[in-house]
Amino acid sequence: xxxxxxxxxxxxxxxxxxxxxxxxxxxxxxxxxxxxxxxxxxxxxxxxxxxxxxxxxxxxxxxxxxxxxxxxxxxxxxxxxxxxxxxxxxxxxxxxxxxxxxxxxxxxxxxxxxxxxxxxxxxxxxxxxxxxxxxxxxxxxxxxxxxxxxxxxxxxxxxxxxxxxxxxxxxxxxxxxxxxxxxxxxxxxxxxxxxxxxxxxxxxxxxxxxxxxxxxxxxxxxxxxxxxxxxxxxxxxxxxxxxxxxxxxxxxxxxxxxxxxxxxxxxxxxxxxxxxxxxxxxxxxxxxxxxxxxxxxxxxxxxxxxxxxxxxxxxxxxxxxxxxxx
Ligand code: ADP
Numbered sequence: 001x002x003x004x005x006x007x008x009x010x011x012x013x014x015x016x017x018x019x020x021x022x023x024x025x026x027x028x029x030x031x032x033x034x035x036x037x038x039x040x041x042x043x044x045x046x047x048x049x050x051x052x053x054x055x056x057x058x059x060x061x062x063x064x065x066x067x068x069x070x071x072x073x074x075x076x077x078x079x080x081x082x083x084x085x086x087x088x089x090x091x092x093x094x095x096x097x098x099x100x101x102x103x104x105x106x107x108x109x110x111x112x113x114x115x116x117x118x119x120x121x122x123x124x125x126x127x128x129x130x131x132x133x134x135x136x137x138x139x140x141x142x143x144x145x146x147x148x149x150x151x152x153x154x155x156x157x158x159x160x161x162x163x164x165x166x167x168x169x170x171x172x173x174x175x176x177x178x179x180x181x182x183x184x185x186x187x188x189x190x191x192x193x194x195x196x197x198x199x200x201x202x203x204x205x206x207x208x209x210x211x212x213x214x215x216x217x218x219x220x221x222x223x224x225x226x227x228x229x230x231x232x233x234x235x236x237x238x239x240x241x242x243x244x245x246x247x248x249x250x251x252x253x254x255x256x257x258x259x260x261x262x263x264x265x266x267x268x269x270x271x272x273x274x275x276x277x278x279x280x281x282x283x284x285x286x287x288x289x290x291x292x293x294x295x296x297x298x299x300x301x302x303x304x305x306x307x308x309x310x311x312x313x314x315x316x317x318x319x320x321x322x323x324x325x326x
Contacts, residue, residue, distance in 0.1 A: 004122065004282055006036040008052070008097035011069040012043030012076075012108035015259055016128045016142025018267035019069040019103055024060040025275025026101050026126075031057055033279055038097055042072045043104070044079035044111060047088040052095055064268055067145075067261045073104075079111050082118075089119045098122070099287075101278045103141070105129035106307055109290060113303035122287035124278040125303060126271075130259060133177035135309035136301030137292030141274065144266040146173070146258045147183055153254055154188040154221060161219040164248065167240070171233035171253040174225040176310070180258070181225040182317050191220045191325045194236065196227040197313045205236055209244055226253075273298060 007030045011019050023039070030037045039059065041051035053059075063070055078084030092100070099122040102112045109125045116123045127134040130146035150172055161168045174180045178195025185193035194204045208222065224233040231239075237251045263271070274291045277298045281289060289300040 002098060004035065004098040006038060006095075006097050007099050007101060007279070007282065008038045008040050008092065008095070009055075009071070009101045010040040010043055010046065010103070011071045011073045011128065012102060012104035012111070013073060014105055014129060015069050015073050016105075016130045016140070017067040017145035017259070017261055017263040018141040018271040019071075019073075019128050020060075020063040020066045021263055021268045021271035022103050022126050022128060022141055022275045023069065023071060024064055025272040026278055027055050027060045028057055029276040029279040033283060035279070038095060039071050042074040042076075043108070044076040044084075044088060045074045046071075047091050048076065048078055048084055050091050050095070052091070052097075064272075065262050067259075067263065069103075075107075079115075085115050085118060088115065089121070092121070099124070099282050101126065101275075103128040105131065105140075106134060109134070109303055110307050113288060113307065116288045116303070122282065124281050124286065125290035125306070126274050126278055127290055127292065127306070130180065131174050131177050132179040133174070133311055134290065134292075134306050135311045136290065136294075136299065136306050138294050139266075139270055141267055141271045142259075142263070143179065144270075145261055145264045146180060147187065148264055149258050149261055150180060150184040150223075150254060151187045153252075153257065154184065154190065154223070157252055158188065158219070158221060161221055161250075165218045167220045167222070167247045167249050169222050169224050169233035169237045169249070169251050171224045171226050171251070173254075173258050175227050178225045178227075178313055181223040182313060182321065185223045186317060186321050186324070188221070188223075189324070190223050190321075192222045193318075193321060194222060194224045194230045195313065196225055196229040198318070199227070199229040204230075205239060209240075
């Protein structure tokens with residue numbers, strides 16, 4: 001394998017709090033180990049257009065506490081074509097970048113895997129997504145902060161829900177995964193979470209109504225994952241209005257607020273550990289793996305596994321929520 005002298009770093013796909021802490025950790029750890037570092041702007045698009053800057057340690061000063069990503073992020077159609085990826089490879093050669101660290105979600109790591117295979121190029125992935133939906137890691141960068149944002153918002157809605165004795169459906173992110181909805185519901189004492197993982201098994205809304213939304217309570221809050229499988233909060237609220245008109249229903253869609261904010265301590269520490277581990281992995285000769293954390297230990301997860309398998313939801317959490325919402 002050719003010796004690695006210069007490492008490129010980019011953030012891609014949906015942004016997540018803690019990406020900056022990861023950029024800082026990759027940059028500092030690489031420089032500490034004697035590598036040169038180049039920051040690539042706007043994800044894969046910057047690889048194609050050559051938006052690249054040399055990074056010194058001071059380029060990543062004072063960013064650990066900032067949400068978003070200083071490298072910006074983008075979605076890039078051209079990278080999904082052979083021609084686009086060829087252009088990206090030409091840029092890497094021209095810039096003398098010998099290996100890449102890609103911080104992003106499922107889509108970004110899928111692109112990384114294809115590229116790495118096509119050009120026999122070393123890439124290490126870091127799981128940066130608020131959805132926590134990557135297989136092989138207990139946590140992803142940004143998930144804990146998003147969960148805390150949801151918790152703060154739901155606590156506030158609880159005040160008005162209980163004053164007016166209303167039923168609220170609150171939609172949270174998570175297209176294919178119910179981690180935010182389920183753990184958000186547990187953290188805020190919600191009555192239920194409607195999540196994609198069990199949508200095909202039962203009619204979750206009917207089950208909720210049959211069990212009685214309210215019981216002894218004067219208000220109810222249900223968290224709904226935004227997924228097409230759940231139908232989303234709007235659709236569920238419409239159903240309740242039509243089928244159970246006795247309820248005074250309201251909907252809140254939390255939306256992009258969930259992506260923002262200063263990362264939590266947990267996300268900063270996770271991103272710092274994973275960023276440093278990405279450089280260790282390259283030094284050890286690893287390639288085409290995502291850095292994960294399992295039982296508090298750093299692990300290497302082959303891209304093929306991280307993107308192919310669905311991360312299972314812990315059923316014990318569902319049972320806990322059911323038991324505690326009586
Ligand atoms: P996320 O990484 O947050 O899941 P996306 O799914 O939007 O975000 O993916 C981010 C980018 O990764 C896309 O815009 C595209 O450039 C690249 N990408 C996604 N899927 C593929 C693929 N199958 N092949 C090549 N590149 C891909």
